[in-house]
Amino acid sequence: MEVRNLSxxxxxxxxxxxxxxxxxxxxxxxxxxxxxxxxxxxxAISGLVGFKGIVKLFDRxxxxxxxAERVRLVTYIPPIVEALPDVTVGDLVLSDSMVDHGLLPKxxxxxxxxxxxxxxxxxxxxxxxxxxLLARGLxxxxxxxxxxxPLSHVDVRFQLILLKHLRTLSQEGRVILIASNQxxxxxSQVDYVVAVNGGEVAFFxxxxxxxxTDTLSRIYGVRFEVVRVGDFTxxxxxxxx
Amino acid sequence: xxxxxxxIKRRRKRFLIxxxxxxxxxxxxxxAHLSLGYRFLNPLEVFVEGxxxxxxxxxxxxxxxxxxxxxxxxxxxxxxxxxxxxxVTTKNPLADPYILGVSSGALFMVVLSFMFAQPTAxxxxxxxxxxxxxxxxxxxxxxxxxxxxxxxxxxxxVLLAGVAVGTFFYSASLLPQYVMFQDIHKLIAWSMGSFVxxxxxxxxxxxxxxxxxxxxxxxxxxxxxxxxxxxDFVRQTGYNPMNLxxxxxxxxxxxxxxSVAWFGVIGFVGLAAPHISRRVLGTSGLVYVLPxxxxxxxxxxxxxxxxxxxxxPPVEIPVNVIASMIGAPTLALAIVELKRYGGGGS
Ligand SMILES: Nc1ncnc2c1ncn2[C@@H]1O[C@H](COP(=O)(O)OP(=O)(O)OP(=O)(O)O)[C@@H](O)[C@H]1O
Ligand SMILES: [Mg+2]
Numbered sequence: 009m010e011v012r013n014l015s016x017x018x019x020x021x022x023x024x025x026x027x028x029x030x031x032x033x034x035x036x037x038x039x040x041x042x043x044x045x046x047x048x049x050x051x052a053i054s055g056l057v058g059f060k061g062i063v064k065l066f067d068r069x070x071x072x073x074x075x076a077e078r079v080r081l082v083t084y085i086p087p088i089v090e091a092l093p094d095v096t097v098g099d100l101v102l103s104d105s106m107v108d109h110g111l112l113p114k115x116x117x118x119x120x121x122x123x124x125x126x127x128x129x130x131x132x133x134x135x136x137x138x139x140x141l142l143a144r145g146l147x148x149x150x151x152x153x154x155x156x157x158p159l160s161h162v163d164v165r166f167q168l169i170l171l172k173h174l175r176t177l178s179q180e181g182r183v184i185l186i187a188s189n190q191x192x193x194x195x196s197q198v199d200y201v202v203a204v205n206g207g208e209v210a211f212f213x214x215x216x217x218x219x220x221t222d223t224l225s226r227i228y229g230v231r232f233e234v235v236r237v238g239d240f241t242x243x244x245x246x247x248x249x
Numbered sequence: 250x251x252x253x254x255x256x257i258k259r260r261r262k263r264f265l266i267x268x269x270x271x272x273x274x275x276x277x278x279x280x281a282h283l284s285l286g287y288r289f290l291n292p293l294e295v296f297v298e299g300x301x302x303x304x305x306x307x308x309x310x311x312x313x314x315x316x317x318x319x320x321x322x323x324x325x326x327x328x329x330x331x332x333x334x335x336x337v338t339t340k341n342p343l344a345d346p347y348i349l350g351v352s353s354g355a356l357f358m359v360v361l362s363f364m365f366a367q368p369t370a371x372x373x374x375x376x377x378x379x380x381x382x383x384x385x386x387x388x389x390x391x392x393x394x395x396x397x398x399x400x401x402x403x404x405x406x407v408l409l410a411g412v413a414v415g416t417f418f419y420s421a422s423l424l425p426q427y428v429m430f431q432d433i434h435k436l437i438a439w440s441m442g443s444f445v446x447x448x449x450x451x452x453x454x455x456x457x458x459x460x461x462x463x464x465x466x467x468x469x470x471x472x473x474x475x476x477x478x479x480x481d482f483v484r485q486t487g488y489n490p491m492n493l494x495x496x497x498x499x500x501x502x503x504x505x506x507x508s509v510a511w512f513g514v515i516g517f518v519g520l521a522a523p524h525i526s527r528r529v530l531g532t533s534g535l536v537y538v539l540p541x542x543x544x545x546x547x548x549x550x551x552x553x554x555x556x557x558x559x560x561x562p563p564v565e566i567p568v569n570v571i572a573s574m575i576g577a578p579t580l581a582l583a584i585v586e587l588k589r590y591g592g593g594g595s
Contacts, residue, residue: 056484075487089479092340093587095533098256102534103478105471105486113251122252126531148485 009053009152009183014061016048023048025207026061031185035171035178037194037215038187040204041228046187049204050154053185054084065152065183080106085145087157088137091129097140098125107147115143118173119166134161142170152183159190171197191224196241203227215241260530264537267529268544275322275548282318282555287563290314303449313447320447321551321568325518327459327508329546332519333539334462334501337477338494341404342583345520346386346505349407350414352514354389355382355506356440357422363436364425370450378510379454386506389414390498404587419514442515442569444554451511458507462500466539469493473535515550515569517576522546524579549575 014027024045038046052059055070055078063070065081073081091100101112101121116122119139124132132140138161146153155174159167167190175197178184185202188194195201201218203211205227211218218224224243225231233244250258280292283299290311299315302308308316328346335344346352362381368374393407393414400406426436438445466473475482476493483490505519526541527533553571560566 051481054485056481079485079487084481084485086479086481089482090340091479092336092477092533093342094527095478096531098253098260099474099533100478101253102257103474103482113253116251116253125252125256 009066010062010064011053012062012064014049014052014059014063016045016052016057016059023207024052024059027204027207027209029202029209029212031183031200033178033181033183034199035174035197036183036185036200036202037198038185038202038204039189039191039194040210042189044204044227045207046204047156048207049202050084050156050185050187053152054082054154055079056084080148081150082152082154083145083148083150085141085153085155085158087141087160088134089129089141093128093130095129096125097121097127097129097132097136100129100140101125101144101147104144104148107144108149111149112143112147115147118169119143135163135166138162139166146173146177151181152185153177154185154187156187157189158186159188159194164193167193191243193240193242195243196239260532260534260537264530264532264541267526268537268541271541271544271548275544275551278548278551278555279318279322282321282551283314285555285559286310286314306449316447316449316452317444317554318551320444320452320512321554322547323452323455323459324444324508324512324515325522325547325550326543327455327504327546328515328518328550329522329542330459330462330539331501331504331508332521332546333523333535333542334466334497334504335519336523337473337535338497338501339402339407340477341407342524342587343404343408343520343580345517345580346501347415347514347516348520348580349411350389350393350418351386351502351505352509352516353415353418353422354392355386355509356514357418358382358385358388359510360422360425360436360440361385370448375450375454379458379507382506382510383503385418386502386509387499389418390502438513438567440513441567442513442572443565443567444512445565445567448511454507455511458500458503462504465496465500469496470535474533477533477535513567513569516573517580518546518549518572520583521549521576521579524583 009031011027011029014024015022016024027049038049040046048057051057053063070078101116119142121140121143124136129137138158142158158170171193174184186194195215198215201211201215202209203223210227211221211223219234230248231246233246235242235244283295284290284292295311295314298311302312303316332345335349336342358381359378393411396410397407422440426433472483472486472488472493475486476490480490483493522542522545523538526538526545530537530541549572550568554568557566557568557571
């Protein structure tokens, strides 16, 4: 995937200011402070918001793809939805005409939604809603998957199940972007990091390289202690710098 | 079998049972509607004779009864469809053409047009009346949504804005009725929502508009469920959610307005039919909710009209009076549920 000089404006305000990225298959974390433009970047790549610049997916320009091809190629998974209160979890996961019906039962199993299918979205917990959205989105079996805050509401077990699974998917050649404010356990599981700050790319590279720079403390205004246990990296925020 | 397959199977089974049951009751009520009235008649004879009379344009008691029962069925389905579309496009379980003020807006414009020309059965006049009514309905809808948007477009703000707009247009439509017309009773009876003067001319635009709406719905079926969930999901089916919403809103207003143009304001059916359907079916999937809503809307109005004409003969209680007594409690139920879910955002 390639992004060249990508800009997005809402009204007069420029939210993304000329983003340049080149991503291969793999797991990429998109991090950055609130309002940095993570969600906007994911939506632009998924063709959900208008943008200036070039987005190339597998050497094909997003703009040159026809509608049907584009929506199949890339999936954006939102953090929440505000649906009609009567919509059930089952209705939600079945609402996409493009899902792979062989995959859907598998994801219902992995994300343990089987007892929740008849429950209304107005009643489910936020973690349960996240899991339902993930099951729906992942069942589309797209080659590019952009997950927005998939870790924020699910418990630590599902965080690990999800990240492990995404790793497998990325090894099958998919480009996977995870926008998140949960640096742990995200950073110990991904291949690359894109740090966005104020609509610009503040860092792009591997996790190891990220930790050699002061990017994190610069963009968040927080000092981090790095703790390594085996191949597991944890960041402990210490104090606002 | 996976839990998902089981869910799908149960959902379908529940739909088949509910749909068959409601349709059967509708059929029974329809036949009762044909046979009961000023005097008891064999419903099958009424049907056969009625069809002949309607075709030959020479209405006797059989033709009248058949037409009236058919009107109840068609208007019920039309309003249910309208309400269902409004609930989907606004993601608001309280939406309904009456509650959003659309019916009253349509009523106002039609009454206004009567000041300039008496209604006739000429095709052009029918088309004009349809157009007049829908312009009023659209105007009221836009006004309601505009006012509600100033308060964050929550279900409750939409409801209250609709009440304001609806009350205004309803009262405004009463004004010329008192000032201008001689046969004011007939006009008031019409505006209150009644089937006492059915006509084949009135059924034609209703059936045409409903059929057009159903065809459009069929064509856009793939993003339709997503419209009640998330606009981003609609975009991911390749459709523009705003355009889709505009088209469906237009159709919903049109459906309700056409019904108002001939049969006056009938409230709450559009609210109750989809609401009860989702409750009974345990799903919001439109493949199931739409057909169930349509037959349920027909059932509510056919039964209401039957009660209205047989309760205290020879008095004709307008269908709207009975239907509202069924529909209004549904609104109350919907409000209570919103509160419990905390989904009202008020
Ligand atoms: N439709 C819009 N109109 C105007 N401004 C918007 C719009 N959508 C987003 N913004 C602004 O754009 C900026 C970037 O938003 P974005 O949602 O991409 O941030 P984010 O990095 O995902 O933040 P978070 O960590 O809170 O999820 C924010 O300042 C936000 O307020
Ligand atoms: Mg975000």
